[in-house]
Amino acid sequence: METRQDIVLGLIFISLGLATAWMATGYTGASGAYPIVLGLFLTLLGGTVAVKAARSGSTQTRVLVNAPVKLITAVAISTIYVAAVVPLGFYTASFLLMLAMPLGLGFRRGVYALVMAAGFVAVVYLVFTVLLEKPLPREAVLSLLGAGG
Numbered sequence: 001m002e003t004r005q006d007i008v009l010g011l012i013f014i015s016l017g018l019a020t021a022w023m024a025t026g027y028t029g030a031s032g033a034y035p036i037v038l039g040l041f042l043t044l045l046g047g048t049v050a051v052k053a054a055r056s057g058s059t060q061t062r063v064l065v066n067a068p069v070k071l072i073t074a075v076a077i078s079t080i081y082v083a084a085v086v087p088l089g090f091y092t093a094s095f096l097l098m099l100a101m102p103l104g105l106g107f108r109r110g111v112y113a114l115v116m117a118a119g120f121v122a123v124v125y126l127v128f129t130v131l132l133e134k135p136l137p138r139e140a141v142l143s144l145l146g147a148g149g
Contacts, residue, residue, distance in 0.1 A: 003053050005064075010050025017043030031134055034127075073104045089139030095121050 021039030024032040065071050077100050084093040098117035107113060129135040 003056060003058055005062075006053030007050050010046045010048070010053060013046025013049065014043050015046075017041070017046055031132065034132060070105050074101065077101050077104050090136045091121050091125070092139055094124065 017039045019039070020042065021036045024035035024039060026032070027035070077097065080100075081093055081097040084096065088096070095117050098120045099113055102113045102116075103110070124136075
């Protein structure tokens with residue numbers, strides 16, 4: 001049972017990765033490079049999972065979800081994040097996600113979570129605005145205040 005689960009999961013990731021990479025080929029200029037790379041990376045990870053499962057030959061059954069409460073917590077926080085992106089803006093919502101997710105899942109080092117959240121937002125800003133020259137929409141808070149560019 002374990003082998004089949006992992007092979008199916010690997011094939012799902014391969015399919016999603018290839019579909020993402022193929023769809024991104026329709027983007028103009030350099031804007032397609034990032035999703036193509038992510039899609040191919042997802043394909044590689046899916047292939048690794050599937051091949052590893054096929055080679056292991058394990059027939060042991062296992063629990064589908066080891067920590068259902070944490071899974072539900074992660075899904076709830078992710079859902080709130082998706083709903084918050086439009087009213088708050090991508091950077092603000094992502095910063096809050098990077099704080100809420102670890103804390104919601106039991107991580108109790110607040111200063112470390114704060115540094116990681118700030119670092120994540122900085123990396124996303126650098127990748128999209130500086131490297132890809134595709135800035136994300138202006139933050140809602142800045143738009144309301146009439147500040148920022």
